[in-house]
Amino acid sequence: MHSSVSLKVSNLWVERSERYLCKDMSFFLSSGDIAKINGENGAGKSSLLKILVGILRPLEGNIHYNNEDVSVYRDLLQKDLLYIGHDSGVKSVFTVAENLRWYFPDANDDEISLALDAVSLSGYEETPSNQLSAGQKRRISLARLWLTEKPLWVLDEPFTALDIKGVASLEKHMKEHVEKNGMIILTTHQDIDPSLNLKEINLSL
Amino acid sequence: MTYMSFIKGELLTLLRRKQDTVNALVFFLMVVTLFPLGVSPSPDFLSVAAGGIIWCAASLAILMSVESMFKEDFNDGCLEQWLVSGLSLPLLILLKTFIHWLVVIAPLLVMAPLLSEMLFLPSETFSVLLITLILGTPALFLIGTIGAALTVSLRHGAVLMLLIIIPFYLPVIIFSTGAIRAAQNSMMYDGQIAILAAISLVFLVVSPVMSAISIKASIN
Amino acid sequence: MSWTWFHKLGSPKWFFQFASRWALASFWSGVVLLLVGVIWGLGFAPEDYQQGNSFRIIYIHVPAAILAQSCYLGLGIAGFVFLVWQMKMAPVFIKSVAPLGALAAVIALLSGAIWGKPTWGTWWVWDARLTSVLVLFLLYMGVIAIQNSLEDKVLADKAVAVISVVGLINLPIIKYSVEWWNTLHQPATFKLTEAPAMPIEMWLPLLISSLGLYLFIAGLAMLRMKTEVLNRERRSGWVKDEVLKSGV
Ligand SMILES: Nc1ncnc2c1ncn2[C@@H]1O[C@H](COP(=O)(O)OP(=O)(O)OP(=O)(O)O)[C@@H](O)[C@H]1O
Ligand SMILES: [Mg+2]
Numbered sequence: 062m063h064s065s066v067s068l069k070v071s072n073l074w075v076e077r078s079e080r081y082l083c084k085d086m087s088f089f090l091s092s093g094d095i096a097k098i099n100g101e102n103g104a105g106k107s108s109l110l111k112i113l114v115g116i117l118r119p120l121e122g123n124i125h126y127n128n129e130d131v132s133v134y135r136d137l138l139q140k141d142l143l144y145i146g147h148d149s150g151v152k153s154v155f156t157v158a159e160n161l162r163w164y165f166p167d168a169n170d171d172e173i174s175l176a177l178d179a180v181s182l183s184g185y186e187e188t189p190s191n192q193l194s195a196g197q198k199r200r201i202s203l204a205r206l207w208l209t210e211k212p213l214w215v216l217d218e219p220f221t222a223l224d225i226k227g228v229a230s231l232e233k234h235m236k237e238h239v240e241k242n243g244m245i246i247l248t249t250h251q252d253i254d255p256s257l258n259l260k261e262i263n264l265s266l
Numbered sequence: 267m268t269y270m271s272f273i274k275g276e277l278l279t280l281l282r283r284k285q286d287t288v289n290a291l292v293f294f295l296m297v298v299t300l301f302p303l304g305v306s307p308s309p310d311f312l313s314v315a316a317g318g319i320i321w322c323a324a325s326l327a328i329l330m331s332v333e334s335m336f337k338e339d340f341n342d343g344c345l346e347q348w349l350v351s352g353l354s355l356p357l358l359i360l361l362k363t364f365i366h367w368l369v370v371i372a373p374l375l376v377m378a379p380l381l382s383e384m385l386f387l388p389s390e391t392f393s394v395l396l397i398t399l400i401l402g403t404p405a406l407f408l409i410g411t412i413g414a415a416l417t418v419s420l421r422h423g424a425v426l427m428l429l430i431i432i433p434f435y436l437p438v439i440i441f442s443t444g445a446i447r448a449a450q451n452s453m454m455y456d457g458q459i460a461i462l463a464a465i466s467l468v469f470l471v472v473s474p475v476m477s478a479i480s481i482k483a484s485i486n
Numbered sequence: 487m488s489w490t491w492f493h494k495l496g497s498p499k500w501f502f503q504f505a506s507r508w509a510l511a512s513f514w515s516g517v518v519l520l521l522v523g524v525i526w527g528l529g530f531a532p533e534d535y536q537q538g539n540s541f542r543i544i545y546i547h548v549p550a551a552i553l554a555q556s557c558y559l560g561l562g563i564a565g566f567v568f569l570v571w572q573m574k575m576a577p578v579f580i581k582s583v584a585p586l587g588a589l590a591a592v593i594a595l596l597s598g599a600i601w602g603k604p605t606w607g608t609w610w611v612w613d614a615r616l617t618s619v620l621v622l623f624l625l626y627m628g629v630i631a632i633q634n635s636l637e638d639k640v641l642a643d644k645a646v647a648v649i650s651v652v653g654l655i656n657l658p659i660i661k662y663s664v665e666w667w668n669t670l671h672q673p674a675t676f677k678l679t680e681a682p683a684m685p686i687e688m689w690l691p692l693l694i695s696s697l698g699l700y701l702f703i704a705g706l707a708m709l710r711m712k713t714e715v716l717n718r719e720r721r722s723g724w725v726k727d728e729v730l731k732s733g734v
Contacts, residue, residue: 159275
């Protein structure tokens with residue numbers, strides 16, 4: 062079980078390329094929530110996630126994590142964070158296992174093969190990642206979800222390039238995570254299992 | 267991700283990409299070769315010009331190897347991961363620069379005796395050449411890091427980077443070759459060496475901060 | 487001390503109104519002073535007992551060289567202000583002033599070459615000041631190049647600020663190194679660096695032409711910054727009002 066977490070976003074204004082992506086947006090999430098950001102292509106979903114994790118800066122607005130103000134420095138939030146963006150964050154010079162070790166230096170061989178098993182990459186430990194397909198690369202970054210202890214997951218389109226079995230297994234894992242008091246914020250253009258109890262967040266313009 | 271796993275990853279990358287380092291060194295050797303061929307092979311000329319030749323060649327080779335330092339991390343999304351890792355970005359950049367410096371400078375120092383023979387550098391001044399290389403090249407790497415960070419989002423940023431960075435290299439080149447020249451004329455060179463060290467120290471502070479600002483601005 | 491001036495300076499609208507009032511005045515008074523100083527210097531000031539008439543080029547060269555340096559100092563400060571306080575006007579300043587500084591450096595180089603011919607017998611000497619100005623010119627070209635190469639405007643603003651600040655930190659080192667290098671290679675008799683000991687009839691026109699060049703460039707800079715501000719703030723209400731008012 063994770064200790065409970067909460068995220069409060071208030072009066073957030075986001076601007077990009079001289080265009081407002083959201084105006085005066087506020088929402089609150091707590092442990093056990095899976096939030097899905099809605100919006101068409103180019104609406105600003107990825108931008109919003111990047112702002113939450115501290116890659117981009119908003120025009121204005123406050124973010125509180127566990128009731129601490131993290132609007133300027135996201136350190137507290139990043140301590141609990143696992144972020145998977147559009148880009149895989151997988152190094153092509155590393156083998157699959159080395160990539161995971163880069164993120165989790167303390168993981169032992171068993172844990173790594175369990176995680177790779179979960180994303181059906183078992184047997185690929187020593188394969189250089191540049192020899193894998195797009196979906197397989199995606200799975201390497203998703204395997205991090207099976208190794209992590211972090212309560213806050215921010216996932217930008219985790220289901221792209223995954224096959225049906227992969228989607229189902231990821232959904233199951235996400236469900237377990239929020240049952241353990243975790244929190245997930247994600248974007249996706251796919252329909253996902255309604256039993257996940259999604260909280261929908263619309264970019265407010 | 268921890269600082270330790272970051273360092274290991276960088277070393278591993280450099281090991282797998284050793285051809286890049288080899289290329290930089292071969293490039294260095296080639297530039298040095300241009301001078302006897304292009305200007306004059308006479309020992310009189312070469313022994314006077316040796317310091318300058320080695321330093322100009324080293325600057326270009328270092329620029330070459332630093333230029334693409336963050337490119338791959340930028341393209342595969344790992345820079346993003348550095349940013350959200352909760353680790354200090356300037357420190358990560360500094361570590362990366364230091365590792366690159368070590369990996370390039372060590373073979374360079376090994377090549378130095380060979381080159382100084384080829385260029386007829388008087389043997390008494392060889393130690394001065396080594397000292398200037400050890401104290402001066404950190405500044406070149408640190409300054410180069412800023413340029414690499416500024417141009418990381420550009421597909422063809424190499425020329426631009428050379429353009430903005432080379433003027434900043436001038437003081438290092440001037441004082442290094444000045445020290446070597448002074449040693450050849452049996453004059454004091456402590457002053458120049460001290461200035462070299464000072465320049466490297468200044469950029470030890472300035473470079474990680476400025477590179478971090480540039481990288482943050484480049485990721486979007 | 488009150489900081490309101492600082493915040494005002496950062497406001498594009500305030501700057502626009504300020505520049506509208508002062509740009510042309512500064513520009514034209516600069517032109518007049520420059521003409522007075524240069525004509526006086528070239529035509530009427532006494533000649534130097536060592537260098538004869540060729541020294542008169544300093545009435546153009548010295549102001550241009552000093553201006554080129556001051557502009558870079560300005561870029562560095564603006565870059566710092568932008569990185570620390572995110573003041574909106576700072577990148578506008580850098581973008582508008584960098585080409586003017588480069589221009590000043592070119593004028594200084596050309597006039598230096600013209601001075602070099604009668605004095606040294608060659609168009610170019612590796613004189614300490616000329617070399618410094620050459621490096622300064624290269625630094626300006628770097629700033630301009632990066633401004634024009636980065637398509638993302640936000641990134642471009644940050645990048646030129648970074649490079650200006652690094653340049654400002656480096657400028658004294660570069661200057662010092664070039665001067666040191668120069669003493670090593672050229673024990674020169676005539677240097678552009680040191681103007682001869684001058685009586686008042688000689689330096690008064692120099693002062694006037696320097697002041698004139700500063701005002702001239704300040705005027706030009708304000709005009710350029712005005713255009714840039716309008717372009718950047720085109721979506722804001724006050725710009726629309728401005729445009730309506732001027733009936734364009
Ligand atoms: N690198 C960039 N530089 C400048 N503007 C950008 C950049 N990336 C995106 N934008 C702008 O930000 C807007 C939002 O982009 P974002 O990537 O957040 O959209 P999204 O909702 O994630 O879209 P998608 O469903 O395609 O992933 C885009 O419309 C675009 O105008
Ligand atoms: Mg997106």
